[in-house]
Amino acid sequence: MLFALFLLVPVAAAAAYVTARQRATALSTAAGQRLHSRPQHHGLHSALWVLIAGWGALIVLTVVGEALIQRVLMARISDALPDEGPLQWNLVLSDARSFAQGAVSSEMDPLRERIAGAFSWMNGTRLWLTVLATLGGAAAAAWWTYKGITVEARARVQSETIIRRGLAVMATVAVLTTIGIVFSLIFETVRFFNAIDWQLHKFLFGTTWSPLSGVFEGEMDADKVGIVPLFAGTLMITLIAMLVAVPVGLFAAIYLSDFANHRVRAVVKPVMELLAGIPTVVYGFFAAITVAPLLRDTGEAIGIRVASESALAAGLVMGIMIIPFISSLSDDVITSVPQSLRDGSLSLGATKAETIRKVVLPAALPGIVSAIVLGVSKAIGETMIVVMAAGQGPNLTGNPLEAMTTVTVQIVALITGDTEAETAAGPAFTLGFTLFVMTLLMNMLAQRLVARFREAYD
């Protein structure tokens, strides 16, 4: 219903376009002079306003109405069941809603029926209000713009202003996303730190991570929320990954940019792109099904115990995943070191290898460091490989053959686990916030380095 309404608005806008254009054409003929704006600009102006008014009313009423209904019904439920918690209230509400929408509900009682009745009344009212406001808004906008068509009206300028503003709004969506991320993370993070009385040092330097053991709703044991073991695992896996990815990626980039002829490049580049395009869940499968058992069996054969969820397996595969990332970023910076520097070195009788080692790489260094920093940031934030191939239990060890867990694994475990969302959200979002801050800092560092490189050579 609402979706049909959503599609109806553009139809109305098209109608407004045609009407306004006809009126402008007629006006032009009648007045016998050229209008300031061409008839189609009047049409466009009218159509834009219809779209804004129609969709605006639709979205505002849907969102506000939904929130209002939610709030009123929740208030009624919480009044009726003062002894229960939010989880139970939500359950009642969703039961009532699905019952009102004609679905078979798991459990019915008078309260649920009452709420269902209230919901269907409110929902119906809201629906009609929305239809009315949307169509009314669209009609009003059409009428207002229609009246505004005169010889002097600057419809083109006005509609282009609307378009520019619209474009600017689109450009700020990315900013809104960032704000959304920061606020949603900060909200739960603050709640979490409140729960541990802002003992930040226990969070940052504690060595026991077991936030859900023996806690009651909303309460945290500050001695069990130390992220050191998580970071140990994350850094261990990242380190292994970088030990694979940096040399392989860098040497591949050097070979591709300075030694390979175009035929080799034509084969190798797509291979790298293919590696880059493989979803991480596939790498996770590869790590869990092939690499981890291989390492375990090899270890067994030579008498070393390797855990089947060893940090080594996850790290190796993550390294493979990051190879194309490092190689393509490094390739970019190495190729953008000007040819004139290479020529200068070669003309002095340097070999290619000397040219690369002593001229090209030092020149490209900031860019390469930036690629490595971005690679580290990607490894730290990588989720699926570690969820599928690394351990679940926090383990503070320096042995890469043991199972270790990571920040991202814990976020997934907390959110998708059986614990009630209210309790698990705190530690999960706090870990997310930490992750966000870390990757943000690294990214900013990387961008600064790359900017320095670009300044020198662009």
Add this chain to the structure above:
Amino acid sequence: MNDMRLIERAVDMDDIKISARDVQVYYGDNHAIKDVGVDIEDKTVTAFIGPSGCGKSTFLRCLNRMNDTIDVCRVEGDIHLDGEDINARQVDPVQLRAKVGMVFQKPNPFPKSIYENVAYGPKIHGMAATKAELDEIVETALRRAALWDEAKDRLDTAGTGLSGGQQQRLCIARAVATQPEVLLMDEPCSALDPIATSQVEELIDELRANYCVVIVTHSMQQAARVSQKTAFFHLGNLVEYGETGKIFTNPEDERTESYITGRIG
């Protein structure tokens, strides 16, 4: 530089440094240099002139095999340096380029200090056993490039921080430091202002005493000012080669004359 000097110079024709015969260069399917043959003398400045795209720079790059670095480029024909075929299988271009230095159109100092720029060649060729020797090579090279007085107090500062003319002289110092026998210069002044240009031109004239200098230029005045011999290229052909004075005053070929007088270019 006056015309008198051009005439009074008697050149010993026996002292041929580079001799090229039937050189062909292809860029993919494009035949860029056709049947070029030329004898370049030692201790002489030889200028290659011609309209842009005529192949003069391409031919210059054949002389130290810089064209090897371009994938699609193919060179045929014989080029001999002191009687040795530089395209022979056993010749290492690295060895060749140590003997045939090159200076490019745009100054291209490495993003290192002035000292490191000049010391780079001697270091990779292992020409200095001690730091003192290296210091001496650097000083000599900078002196030859007439840059010593300006640079001696800032040897540790970045070479890229010098002015354009200084940068180009630094590049010349860098090339001289490996003690080459031939210096190739690919429009060395095209990116410089007139004052820097005249400084570099003076320097070229001085370098003639020690080296065989080959310079590509699009400026006929420059060719006339600095060179003793001039070769005129047109559409990949070597049209005319001879004494600079003769080329500019009494060219044999019609095309040369058209170019000199500004009808083609």
Add this chain to the structure above:
Amino acid sequence: MADLASDSPAAAPRPGSLAAGSARLRKRRRAELRLKIYGLSAIGIAAAALIALLSTVVFQAGGALFTTYFDKEIRLDTDFLEVTPSSDPETIRRADFDALIDRSLEQRFPLATGRQELRELHDLVSGGASFELADHVAATPDLLGQSINFDLIGSDTLDLYKQGAYGQLDQQPVNGLLSVSQLEDGSLAVSSSANDFADALRQVKAQLYDDAERLRAQADRQQNAVNVYGERADAAETAEEREENLADQADAIEKRDALLAEAEALVARAEGAGGAEEVDEENVSLFLKAGGGWMHLTEVNRQSGTGEMLTQVDLPIEDSENWSFHIMPSPEADRPFSDNQIAWTETLKEAGLIERVFNTRFFTAADSRAPELAGIWGAVVGSFWTMIVTFSLTFPVGVLGAIYLQEFAPKNRFTDFIEVNINNLAAVPSIVFGLLGLAVFLSFFGMPRSAPLVGGIVLALMTLPTIIIAARAALRAVPPSIREAALGVGASKVQAVFHHVLPLAMPGILTGTIIGMAAALGETAPLLLIGMVAFIVDVPSGITDSATVLPVQVFRWSDFPERAFEAKTAAAICVLLTFLVVMNALAIFLRKRFERRW
């Protein structure tokens, strides 16, 4: 060096003649070769990793391509089912077809009587077979009371057995004549006139050594535990802790000794020359086929043995040459497919009642907890809806935003901030977007969990920076002369951009969009957090239905313990990779086709 300054460079030291390769030059060339080799091996490593990954997936996926069916004659007994052809179709559908199928199997193999045996027999057929039969009968109720031939889908273990996942039944050459007679305790005395079982006896004994080896390895592990507990006990700070560790150590010692003793016993048995050897379920399985039925041996000697009937055998058998002997190398205890099940399967196979066919169900069904019933279609449709949402949000917003930033934005601090922000957003880990979706769209706006709507929005936000960056690059590549030309004939800035610049930049924008969408299609982590990891057996029919997507399906299946899911996971990956390859190929095609050099 003094002569450096002189005017005679010919006298200066030379780096050497052109051809002569000095030792130093050779060293430099070797360094160059080394660098080249490093580069080539780096590329080799990357290529090897790619090949290993792809071949693992493709190799594993093969198992999911086919599935096993029984062609079984079933009598649709109206009394048993308690329905008649005139019953309501819904009632027919609810009749106990499960029991009917079980009963018809039991009639075929009357020897299966014990609880365990019956369960094994029923397990040959998938739980989904009865639903298919029920649907078939409900659609044509007239069949009730008749006998029909119906293709029953086999269970996952049956299919794995048919694939040879538990080893191949290995037929042995036989020379002698077989005699079988029943003993008083019901077991069968088996003997051959030649040494037909000698090889089997050797294999049985060899297996004992292997077992002993395995037990010793376990004992080693216990020894480790003994050491660790010992160390902990030594390092213990409290007496209580010490006690605890010592108790654990004692346990470990006991286990270790038991294991070692068991291993000793096995070796002793294996070394005992000749004599009958017991064939237990830890050892290879030995099958005999004779007298129209199957037996397996519980004890074996060179020429004779003791057996057990698996399917009905006509006894006694005397000096028959019409028999065969088979060895199953994997021990019964190691495979979820018992000797009984093997005998039944082989019997049905000889009757031509078992067939492996192309697994169309995998491409048409939604998820299921039973591997043989699980399909990818639900996830494909879920991915489709999610991508629809993602595309319809991220493409317009991304392109229009990019147009603003590239063409209209004034150079001020706010637009600088937007730029920095977009670049940073591109590097935010995807899981953080999942947290955003959880907090904002699920908790705050109360949108439905597990729905493509929310998944699509989250992926759209995640893809947005990629598309903006790609679109800006494409717009930047359009030369300013185009804009100037349009402005020069009196077009407004908006007209110049929308009429001239945008169409020229479109191929580049589309290429970037496709690559961004491909990344979104493969994304898993954020969707886990917004509940798209739920178990959904229906194919979603809209953007608000509960759904899962391809990569999440891969993740779920890879987590299931059933071995058959491994092949399904790999096959799902193949489907996912196929989509990605097609999308990337499209992007490359667009790039090549419309590539323009200005």
